[in-house]
Amino acid sequence: xxxxxxxxxxxxxxxxxxxxxxxxxxxxxxxxxxxxxxxxxxxxxxxxxxxxxxxxxxxxxxxxxxxxxxxxxxxxxxxxxxxxxxxxxxxxxxxxxxxxxxxxxxxxxxxxxxxxxxxxxxxxxxxxxxxxxxxxxxxxxxxxxxxxxxxxxxxxxxxxxxxxxxxxxxxxxxxxxxxxxxxxxxxxxxxxxxxxxxxxxxxxxxxxxxxxxxxxxxxxxxxxxxxxxxxxxxxxxxxxxxxxxxxxxxxxxxxxxxxxxxxxxxxxxxxxxxxxxxxxxxxxxxxxxxxxxxxxxxxxxxxxxxxxxxxxxxxxxxxxxxxxxxxxxxxxxxxxxxxxxxxxxxxxxxxxxxxxxxxxxxxxxxxxxxxxxxxxxxxxxxxxxxxxxxxxxxxxxxxxxxxxxxxxxxxxxxxxxxxxxxxx
Amino acid sequence: xxxxxxxxxxxxxxxxxxxxxxxxxxxxxxxxxxxxxxxxxxxxxxxxxxxxxxxxxxxxxxxxxxxxxxxxxxxxxxxxxxxxxxxxxxxxxxxxxxxxxxxxxxxxxxxxxxxxxxxxxxxxxxxxxxxxxxxxxxxxxxxxxxxxxxxxxxxxxxxxxxxxxxxxxxxxxxxxxxxxxxxxxxxxxxxxxxxxxxxxxxxxxxxxxxxxxxxxxxxxxxxxxxxxxxxxxxxxxxxxxxxxxxxxxxxxxxxxxxxxxxxxxxxxxxxxxxxxxxxxxxxxxxxxxxxxxxxxxxxxxxxxxxxxxxxxxxxxxxxxxxxxxxxxxxxxxxxxxxxxxxxxxxxxxxxxxxxxxxxxxxxxxx
Numbered sequence: 001x002x003x004x005x006x007x008x009x010x011x012x013x014x015x016x017x018x019x020x021x022x023x024x025x026x027x028x029x030x031x032x033x034x035x036x037x038x039x040x041x042x043x044x045x046x047x048x049x050x051x052x053x054x055x056x057x058x059x060x061x062x063x064x065x066x067x068x069x070x071x072x073x074x075x076x077x078x079x080x081x082x083x084x085x086x087x088x089x090x091x092x093x094x095x096x097x098x099x100x101x102x103x104x105x106x107x108x109x110x111x112x113x114x115x116x117x118x119x120x121x122x123x124x125x126x127x128x129x130x131x132x133x134x135x136x137x138x139x140x141x142x143x144x145x146x147x148x149x150x151x152x153x154x155x156x157x158x159x160x161x162x163x164x165x166x167x168x169x170x171x172x173x174x175x176x177x178x179x180x181x182x183x184x185x186x187x188x189x190x191x192x193x194x195x196x197x198x199x200x201x202x203x204x205x206x207x208x209x210x211x212x213x214x215x216x217x218x219x220x221x222x223x224x225x226x227x228x229x230x231x232x233x234x235x236x237x238x239x240x241x242x243x244x245x246x247x248x249x250x251x252x253x254x255x256x257x258x259x260x261x262x263x264x265x266x267x268x269x270x271x272x273x274x275x276x277x278x279x280x281x282x283x284x285x286x287x288x289x290x291x292x293x294x295x296x297x298x299x300x301x302x303x304x305x306x307x308x309x310x311x312x313x314x315x316x317x318x319x320x321x322x323x324x325x326x327x328x329x330x331x332x333x334x335x336x337x338x339x340x341x342x343x344x345x346x347x348x349x350x351x352x353x354x355x356x357x358x359x360x361x362x363x364x365x366x367x368x369x370x371x372x373x374x375x376x377x378x379x380x381x382x383x384x385x386x387x388x389x390x391x392x393x394x395x396x397x398x399x400x401x402x403x404x405x406x407x408x409x410x411x412x413x414x415x416x417x418x419x420x421x422x423x424x
Numbered sequence: 425x426x427x428x429x430x431x432x433x434x435x436x437x438x439x440x441x442x443x444x445x446x447x448x449x450x451x452x453x454x455x456x457x458x459x460x461x462x463x464x465x466x467x468x469x470x471x472x473x474x475x476x477x478x479x480x481x482x483x484x485x486x487x488x489x490x491x492x493x494x495x496x497x498x499x500x501x502x503x504x505x506x507x508x509x510x511x512x513x514x515x516x517x518x519x520x521x522x523x524x525x526x527x528x529x530x531x532x533x534x535x536x537x538x539x540x541x542x543x544x545x546x547x548x549x550x551x552x553x554x555x556x557x558x559x560x561x562x563x564x565x566x567x568x569x570x571x572x573x574x575x576x577x578x579x580x581x582x583x584x585x586x587x588x589x590x591x592x593x594x595x596x597x598x599x600x601x602x603x604x605x606x607x608x609x610x611x612x613x614x615x616x617x618x619x620x621x622x623x624x625x626x627x628x629x630x631x632x633x634x635x636x637x638x639x640x641x642x643x644x645x646x647x648x649x650x651x652x653x654x655x656x657x658x659x660x661x662x663x664x665x666x667x668x669x670x671x672x673x674x675x676x677x678x679x680x681x682x683x684x685x686x687x688x689x690x691x692x693x694x695x696x697x698x699x700x701x702x703x704x705x706x707x708x709x710x711x712x713x714x715x716x717x718x719x720x721x722x723x724x725x726x727x728x729x730x731x732x733x734x735x736x737x738x739x740x741x742x743x744x745x746x747x748x749x750x751x752x753x754x755x756x757x758x759x760x761x762x763x764x765x766x767x768x769x770x771x772x773x774x775x776x777x778x779x780x781x782x783x784x785x786x787x788x789x790x
Binding site for chain 1: 602603677
């Protein structure tokens with residue numbers, strides 16, 4: 001009897017708790033995949049939601065059905081002015097049949113203007129409290145309007161926008177032209193006493209820098225990647241590009257680093273696993289020598305705080321492979337190889353020093369040197385009293401790079417080109 | 425009538441270790457960072473050592489009265505009235521701490537997972553499980569703890585291993601946090617974190633003698649101390665001290681930060697599993713210990729009729745705090761800072777009185 005009652009209660013109990021207060025069906029929500037925040041006109045902030053509709057193509061043939069058929073993604077963009085994210089969400093929810101859901105939010109885009117006006121603490125930092133938005137959400141500072149950026153943000157053909165964005169951000173540590181920054185980094189960065197905040201810089205490329213007509217280029221090439229998003233001379237492909245980084249002092253954006261400078265920064269932070277670099281050919285300056293480099297050890301950072309000005313010493317250990325030699329000079333020989341090694345070392349030292357000077361001007365330790373300096377302090381009050389972020393602009397940097405060429409690609413050596421003109 | 429039954433070394437350690445460790449899943453780590461900064465991970469070791477010192481007196485008391493639990497010892501040493509007063513205070517304190525754990529659990533669950541559900545709904549569902557476990561008896565709770573500890577252990581290791589990607593060891597600096605003096609003072613005070621170890625005195629009759637109790641007590645404190653320290657160490661290496669003190673449930677956030685690309689992210693469900701089952705065991709044990717104390721104090725042999733009224737009391741107590749802030753900065757903070765008075769001082773007093781009044785139990789081998 002007792003057992004029977006228990007079994008009956010156990011069987012009946014699930015029926016009473018199935019419709020608990022938080023139960024939702026997957027179709028109850030409108031999934032926001034990207035969100036833009038900028039200054040509003042009729043209220044404090046203008047918030048743009050990119051809502052993706054994830055559904056299978058209805059017109060697929062029999063072969064596609066049930067076998068991972070082609071995905072058809074439709075986007076809806078909703079923009080509204082509001083005093084806060086929560087107000088915007090509730091107003092939008094009142095006007096659509098679904099409920100906005102941020103569990104699949106992949107990127108939050110802030111306009112450069114908003115960032116420069118120091119509104120991060122007001123508009124973005126409070127978002128970490130909002131339970132739907134994950135701390136792993138990527139953050140981008142965009143040139144121009146965030147609304148325009150969100151509208152131009154399209155998936156790679158045949159892919160979901162969420163996957164496109166995930167893959168795009170993963171490129172950061174293998175290319176290094178932009179940092180991979182999340183909401184967690186943003187929040188840590190604006191509150192940190194160790195270092196300053198850096199965020200990914202993005203823009204809509206309007207193809208203005210691409211010149212279709214004109215004379216052929218002559219002279220020495222600039223350092224590859226020495227520009228910001230929106231200024232890349234290209235045509236076609238995705239309209240949106242991520243390139244360079246936005247540097248902050250606290251919650252206020254102080255300036256930008258170009259793609260190349262961001263590479264230098266990530267190299268000094270030990271966050272660039274490998275990356276492509278091109279140096280001017282030491283013997284034919286109008287040509288380039290592209291090299292694939294790899295950081296084989298974490299950077300060794302020493303900081304001397306005994307004098308008024310902090311003295312920072314960074315040692316990098318790298319190795320790499322020559323990707324191509326445009327000049328055809330036989331740099332593969334052991335005697336000539338050191339020329340390339342020295343040239344790359346000097347190139348990186350100069351690059352890191354330029355980036356460091358720029359960050360000093362911004363008064364922002366985005367190199368994270370503070371995380372090394374803090375090791376010389378015993379207590380938090382001592383550390384906070386020293387005020388590392390205040391001392392950083394006075395600091396001096398010495399960089400040492402030890403670079404070794406390991407391989408020379410698919411060619412062991414270069415034979416001279418043969419042409420009749422040269423024979424004459 | 426519910427039989428307490430007997431259980432062994434592994435069951436008892438599982439039961440007590442889970443009960444102590446479940447608290448790391450809630451707001452305590454964040455509050456700790458606010459107090460001692462980066463020094464929380466070794467401050468808790470000071471607390472564990474202090475708890476061992478406090479436990480030593482309980483052990484000496486249980487050794488003096490073999491095969492007796494703390495309630496029986498109190499009867500013998502303090503007399504009927506003195507014993508009732510002590511048991512009433514001790515039982516009341518345990519019930520209050522169980523109510524705080526339940527409310528903290530419900531509030532944190534509401535913040536992260538069930539925002540629409542009223543706290544009472546979450547608490548009632550939770551209490552139904554406690555009722556079932558209580559009707560099953562102490563032995564069942566202990567055996568369930570032993571069964572679940574392996575699963576919880578795997579989940580615990582998995583969450584920490586996967587969090588490696590977010591670790592920055594330099595966040596541990598400055599090593600002394602807000603100062604060594606603060607770390608030591610709070611380390612001593614917060615020995616209350618390990619205070620549930622004194623429940624061993626309540627369940628002593630179910631264990632295999634005072635030598636076993638000594639092994640169980642010290643092993644539990646060593647394991648719980650090490651694992652708590654390890655959890656706080658990982659947490660301190662993931663969240664820098666200015667941010668760490670703001671987070672409602674640092675361990676949940678830590679699991680939520682795990683992201684190895686499209687196929688390995690959103691690991692919080694593993695944490696939720698640890699969290700729920702850990703708290704079930706924690707509250708079940710504390711509640712059952714309270715039940716045993718009250719039934720002893722009022723000479724009630726059958727505990728079953730007392731379970732529902734006491735659950736109702738527990739439910740009502742858990743609804744007293746107005747908000748999560750009152751729970752975390754008021755009740756939990758008071759419990760962690762001053763709970764040691766109730767946990768560790770009474771056994772010392774009883775032992776001293778026993779020595780003065782020359783009260784002693786029968787020899788274990790007699």
